[in-house]
């Protein structure tokens with residue numbers, strides 16, 4: 001796109017939007033570029049928010065993402081897009097401003113799923129964690145030395161927050177409806193390994209329980225949680241870590257195909273309308289995009305992975321610059337740090353019908369598990385042994401047979417076990 005009159009607007013001033021805008025400039029786009037963000041901040045990094053920011057090792061406002069390319073963009077921060085008129089190619093912002101566009105990148109990501117009772121969610125001491133301001137508010141409450149922290153939800157965010165609380169020496173209970181932590185992503189076997197890690201760190205685990213209600217002290221300060229089984233957990237800080245909801249509500253009336261699980265895209269990355277036809281002026285990227293992936297046929301996937309937001313953001317930038325890149329097919333990759341352990345994964349475990357320990361052992365706490373489906377490798381998860389992972393990413397990309405052929409220091413012959421998911425595995429982190 002060399003036309004200096006072509007106007008590009010990016011909606012969502014975070015990781016995917018920033019890297020998409022940079023890719024546009026790198027591809028030679030020299031026209032007017034506007035970046036719209038709901039938050040008042042320049043793009044910042046989220047992974048530290050549930051880790052080093054909570055322990056106070058990194059200040060929340062020290063997480064700003066570097067610009068890798070000179071952008072020369074007009075920024076509209078602190079004012080979300082509220083309406084998209086595709087016929088007039090006009091975007092409306094909460095400020096009332098309207099922005100015409102010729103190409104649009106939608107990178108509005110996700111928000112933390114709120115506690116289901118809005119009055120209880122508003123109690124002082126009750127937190128969700130998605131953005132920098134939420135992280136700073138939670139850090140302040142943790143630094144004040146609460147008597148007991150309750151975390152609701154044993155997904156990745158819940159586990160990371162629990163580990164941060166233990167680093168601070170705070171008493172913490174982690175309540176999870178599933179049978180173990182991370183069971184929907186890893187299955188019960190490996191979820192139990194993560195559970196044991198957190199118990200060793202000093203977290204009290206309550207699995208298979210549902211928190212029914214939060215209660216206050218009569219002045220709006222949370223003091224306890226009531227569980228469905230009638231038991232009570234005293235807590236003056238509660239972290240609601242129940243996954244994410246995609247930021248798509250502002251697309252109401254746009255004619256595009258979306259719901260709270262994402263905005264539908266085709267294999268190139270163009271958004272689809274309600275009749276499944278691509279709008280080739282608009283691409284989506286990052287957490288908000290739900291797209292077909294050749295490794296996971298028959299459905300569209302939406303990821304919540306940092307590396308994916310970078311790669312798909314860059315892909316969308318090149319697409320809108322007219323470079324016609326190959327359909328996006330990067331193997332999903334993710335990491336999490338909890339209590340000194342780094343867990344890294346490639347591929348998606350969802351739908352796996354078996355897994356085996358290919359390297360290391362559960363006993364020594366350093367191992368690599370490979371997940372398979374219908375005789376093909378679909379995912380690998382490394383506990384504290386990430387250097388082994390790239391080779392398995394290649395096997396997954398090739399659709400290599402499962403169980404894999406033992407090579408080198410592999411622990412073969414492999415015993416294949418059922419992953420034992422409590423329900424269909426989630427495709428995303430929570």
Ligand SMILES: Cc1cc2nc3c(=O)[nH]c(=O)nc-3n(C[C@H](O)[C@H](O)[C@H](O)COP(=O)(O)OP(=O)(O)OC[C@H]3O[C@@H](n4cnc5c(N)ncnc54)[C@H](O)[C@@H]3O)c2cc1C
Nearest residue numbers: 012014015016038047080081108109110286287304305306
């Ligand atoms: C606490 C936390 C820890 C994480 N840790 C890890 C990790 O360890 N490893 C890993 O791989 N991934 C991790 N992730 C996931 C990773 O950070 C995300 O995948 C990534 O941030 C997604 O980037 P994005 O740009 O697509 O969306 P987001 O980062 O969600 O950004 C979307 C932006 O759009 C804005 N927006 C929303 N609606 C509008 C609107 N209508 N108009 C304008 N702007 C709008 C939002 O305010 C936000 O700034 C973590 C996420 C969180 C929240």
